[in-house]
Amino acid sequence: MQNDLSIGEMPLSNAPSEASGLRAEELPVTRIEATRGWQSINGRELWQFRELLYFLTWRDVKVRYKQTLLGAAWAVLQPALMMVVFTVFFGRMAKVSSGDMPYPVFAYLGLVPWTFFATGMANAGNSVVGSERLITKIYFPRLAIPFAAVGAAVVDFLIAFALLLALVLWYGIHPGASLLLLPVVFAPIALTALGVGTMLAALNVAYRDFRYVIPFLTQLWMFATPTVYMQPDAGTSGGVRALLFLNPLTGLISGFRTVCRGGGIDWGQWGLSAGFAVVVFFLGCLIFRRMERDFADII
16 A cells, blocks of 8 residues: 655645644744854853853863862962972072062962963863864854853962962951952953953964964963062163063053052053953954854864
8 A cells, every 4th residue: 555645745834843833934943154254242142151151161160170189279289389489499599579578478469360360361272172072063152162261260260369368368468448459450360361362262273283382372471471570660671661561461460469468559550451451352352253153164
């Protein structure tokens, strides 16, 4: 006996939907098209995927400390051990000036924000390449991946900041009400990490050489930033001062250190560095958005 009607003969437009009971022509259609040219940051889309951003951040935190003996204690040990090393070589042997602060406090106040920046930038720079399977299978705003990497570094920063407060109080330094400005001085540091990290993430997909550039850039940038030595004073040559102040982290880390010790911020210098941070953030995101349409093809 021959069938009077085969599946191939049934018009697709008249087939009812099992999930909703609607005909196919009545179902909503979502069309995803590749972007062209320069694209702005789609804040609305990122907000719609905020739960995904949260779970990606939590995933990065758990993966980082999975199967480790000390777990989250590494967030404290990394800047603390660096403080010990720099105290021995710079504070004791080289006699690097730390102003009116003990050198261990001076160094740790610079290393905590720097460690956050370096970790966030490096992890964000490698985040897209490390999420190859996720990117090639589903659609979501790609900016969520480097943003989540920097978000995981914020968790490390908060853990290390607890030791910072204990160290400051141990040496008899009382920040007072100036500590309330901490979110203000920390935000541009996070923006700089996001901007540089997203730009490196896009470049790392297109040119795998950047996986070797990122560690070198991190080391070079650290010694170009007054983290473990004093900022340039009036006696420093004009060329050196200009190069240091072109680095947005110069004024940002100085502002962070000043807030944590209870001093007054040089708002002119900090504002210039914060302005550079905003420019770096938007430039990095624009480059990322420009290149992201090819990620699934070349990753």
